[in-house]
Amino acid sequence: MTLSQAKAVFIWGTVSSAVILLALTYNSLSQIPQRTHEDRLDAQVASGKWVWQKHNCNDCHTILGIGGYYAPDLTKVMSYRDAGWMKRFLKDPEKVWPADRKMPNLHLTDQEITELTAFLGWVNGIDTNNWPPKPVAAAAATASEKPGEAVFKAQGCSACHTINGVGGKVGPDLTKVGGRRTKEWIEEQLKNPKSHNPDSIMPSYAKLPEKDREALVDYLSGLK
Numbered sequence: 001m002t003l004s005q006a007k008a009v010f011i012w013g014t015v016s017s018a019v020i021l022l023a024l025t026y027n028s029l030s031q032i033p034q035r036t037h038e039d040r041l042d043a044q045v046a047s048g049k050w051v052w053q054k055h056n057c058n059d060c061h062t063i064l065g066i067g068g069y070y071a072p073d074l075t076k077v078m079s080y081r082d083a084g085w086m087k088r089f090l091k092d093p094e095k096v097w098p099a100d101r102k103m104p105n106l107h108l109t110d111q112e113i114t115e116l117t118a119f120l121g122w123v124n125g126i127d128t129n130n131w132p133p134k135p136v137a138a139a140a141a142t143a144s145e146k147p148g149e150a151v152f153k154a155q156g157c158s159a160c161h162t163i164n165g166v167g168g169k170v171g172p173d174l175t176k177v178g179g180r181r182t183k184e185w186i187e188e189q190l191k192n193p194k195s196h197n198p199d200s201i202m203p204s205y206a207k208l209p210e211k212d213r214e215a216l217v218d219y220l221s222g223l224k
């Protein structure tokens with residue numbers, strides 16, 4: 001290669017990369033108003049963002065990739081929680097359920113809670129190309145699996161509950177449920193969730209065959 005050929009490769013390589021970069025940047029920026037449905041960004045949503053900052057929710061939670069990973073990512077929290085649940089939870093997190101890792105009661109005012117809920121609803125609607133990814137389903141059943149574990153999977157409990165990092169977040173994490181609930185309590189929860197929480201959205205498993213329910217209770221009460 002001659003010197004002038006090398007120069008041409010350098011110059012045209014740089015120019016064409018720069019053009020592609022600028023075109024892609026322009027393309028991304030021009031999509032932002034639509035992907036964030038800017039038109040729905042009203043005063044309440046904006047106030048909710050201030051409340052989020054004032055109480056440093058980011059110290060523990062992440063939205064859109066910014067924040068801590070101590071507590072659940074809240075980018076899409078409003079796709080599995082409704083506004084009523086959110087307001088009850090933010091008013092007194094521990095009353096909704098006793099978690100291993102507690103969300104402190106931040107003593108938010110009703111107005112702050114309403115604004116936060118609007119803000120989280122707006123964030124939830126942003127087109128993030130499916131980020132954050134949903135938890136990957138557990139690998140196929142292993143030979144060492146306990147009978148109750150198989151029932152847990154077959155009944156789809158993990159749509160709402162996480163065990164050892166796998167599953168949904170609609171209900172409490174059950175990784176250590178055996179440490180905080182007795183066998184009798186768990187059995188009652190399965191038969192009649194409304195006995196412990198009248199507003200419970202957990203379905204009743206009263207119709208589950210006795211043998212399956214026993215296996216499930218054994219399995220869960222052993223998780224400590």
Ligand code: HEC
Pocket residue numbers: 051052055056057058059060061070071072074077081086089090093097098099101102103104106116169172173
């Ligand atoms: C000191 C850490 C900490 C701070 C600060 C904090 N949280 Fe949390 N939050 C948690 C933990 C831990 C959980 C999970 C607890 C549980 O499972 O009950 C949680 C759970 C939640 C949930 C339920 C998530 C789900 O998957 O259902 C919401 C909503 C929430 N927090 C909102 C907020 C908001 C809004 C703020 C700021 C006003 C905030 N949090 C500040 C630690 C924190």
Ligand code: HEC
Pocket residue numbers: 097098152155156157158159160161170171172174177180181186189190193194196197199200201202203205216220
């Ligand atoms: C539609 C979501 C949903 C499904 C499906 C579901 N649960 Fe739940 N579960 C919840 C919610 C929400 C709670 C929190 C307490 C309440 O509101 O009843 C809960 C609470 C529990 C608790 C009490 C945890 C604690 O520490 O307080 C246990 C145990 C439990 N579920 C087991 C199961 C099992 C086993 C299955 C499958 C057979 C199941 N759940 C299916 C939503 C669900």
